[in-house]
Amino acid sequence: MGSRDEDFSAYFAARAHALRATAYLLCGDWHRAEDITQTAMTKLYLAWPRLREHGMDAYARKIVVRTFLAENRRLWRRREHLTHEPPEPVVGDRDVGQRLLVEAALASVPPRQRAVLVLRYWNDLSVEETAEMLDCSPGTVKSQAARGVAALRRRLGPHLFPGPGGAAWTTTTG
Amino acid sequence: MDDDDRMRALLAEAGGQQGPPMGISADGIARRGRRIRLARWGAAVTGGLAVAAVITVSVALAANRHVEPATPPVVVTTTVDTDTPTTTVSTSTTPPGS
Numbered sequence: 639m640g641s642r643d644e645d646f647s648a649y650f651a652a653r654a655h656a657l658r659a660t661a662y663l664l665c666g667d668w669h670r671a672e673d674i675t676q677t678a679m680t681k682l683y684l685a686w687p688r689l690r691e692h693g694m695d696a697y698a699r700k701i702v703v704r705t706f707l708a709e710n711r712r713l714w715r716r717r718e719h720l721t722h723e724p725p726e727p728v729v730g731d732r733d734v735g736q737r738l739l740v741e742a743a744l745a746s747v748p749p750r751q752r753a754v755l756v757l758r759y760w761n762d763l764s765v766e767e768t769a770e771m772l773d774c775s776p777g778t779v780k781s782q783a784a785r786g787v788a789a790l791r792r793r794l795g796p797h798l799f800p801g802p803g804g805a806a807w808t809t810t811t812g
Numbered sequence: 813m814d815d816d817d818r819m820r821a822l823l824a825e826a827g828g829q830q831g832p833p834m835g836i837s838a839d840g841i842a843r844r845g846r847r848i849r850l851a852r853w854g855a856a857v858t859g860g861l862a863v864a865a866v867i868t869v870s871v872a873l874a875a876n877r878h879v880e881p882a883t884p885p886v887v888v889t890t891t892v893d894t895d896t897p898t899t900t901v902s903t904s905t906t907p908p909g910s
Contacts, residue, residue: 643842650838658834663827676836676844683845740826759819760827787815790822 646683649694654679657698663756664706666745674709678702699761700771703753710749743793751786758783 657678661671678701682694689697744752750772757768758779765783769776 643838646842647838650841654834654836654838658831659827662831663823668831671831672835676841679836679838679841680844680848683841684848737825737829740822744823744826755819756823759816760823762820787819790819794822 642686646686649682650679653695653698657702660699660756660760661702661706663744663760664703664749664752665709666741670709674702674705677705696767696771699757703757703771707749707753739794743790746793747786747789751782751789754779754782755786755790 654675658668658671658675661674661678662668665671665674678698681701682689682698685697744755747755753772754768757763757771758765763771765776765779769779772779
């Protein structure tokens, strides 16, 4: 195994799970998230000699987000939606129920807005970095983020997502 | 807690779970990557050879084609003979018997 493969293995061990989590937040399906991660990692492997050390994470994230958006444009993805989750939320475990509620709310947000939300609030990217990643203007990122947050608030209601002067934040209580 | 912090907490809750075991490995990705690189290299070599073959055949056909020699141009010359005298015939307009 050459140095390239060893370096790649080390990077894979360190970052693959985080990339898969990003993909999961985007698509809401672990199997599809793994497919997207595999695509991203394969492209990363092919581009490995050209990438600088500090650019790898950004490049991998960009592939994940763009692969997800490209797949969403395909019609068959809209018709066929595979999931490993049970059809009904688990009753009795409040944390799991809330998590499923959040996932369902996230899935109801349009893909591009979801990508903005995930990059901004999961990957902690700035508006400018998110805009560069999605190949759009910072103004578009701001408007998409505002719409995404508004959609989540509508979907989750004031209990999980209180307004600026609303009730206490209660996702982890119980 | 403002909207940004709430969003971070929401996504941390949804994305922080363990998930099923990872079904892909670095070795598998590397094998796949090497296969793709090999396929790309093969396609590039095949394409290069095909282009070279087309160019070679074209040059060979152009070099071996029998070309008829061109016929010399036909020059048409016209001369005007100025030494030959010219005669004019005058005709009378008076009717006969007048």
